Amino acid sequence: MTPTEIVRAFWDAMATNDFAAAARWLAEDFEGYWPQSGEITRGRANFAALNTHYPAHGIWTFDVQRLVADGPTVVSDVAISDGTQHARAVTFHETGKGLILRQTEYWPDPFDPPAWRAHLVETKPF
Known part of the structure; x- marks a missing residue:
């Protein structure tokens, strides 16, 4: 499998909410x-x-917005929700031997745009 296929399979497994299966x-x-x-x-167990x-x-949902690969490293942008909580995770996945070896994951908080630039931009919920 390619690194992108490994990361896609991981997110597909996360979407089942069987986190032991995703950990495989x-x-x-x-x-x-x-x-x-x-x-x-x-x-894996932790x-x-x-x-x-x-x-x-x-139930958690995981909507993969984008995957970008550079060799064994894949970056994913994923919208995550349990129906009440809504978050975005940007994850750098380092792959090898058909598995994910390491993840560095950022959880950016949404914020309201400042009024001073309202006339220059459009807003869109994620």
Whole structure:
């Protein structure tokens, strides 16, 4: 499989909400970094447990907006929701041996645009 196919399969598995199945796309010694909070998730089991226990109001949906690949690195832009919470994740996936070895994931917070530029832009919810 190509790196893009591996990452697509990972997000498809995440969409089933079976996070143990999604973790099968991760290397056994997987490392997941969340730079904004300084957290590191190590290993498939911890990844699956974190996502299984994450507070949710319903079934999670994962809408892949874009995938961009450069060799073994794939960047994904994914809209994520449980019906109440809405978020966006930009993830750098490092692949090898048919698996995801490492992820660096950013969770940007939406914000209202400043009034001074309203006449120059359009707004669109994500």
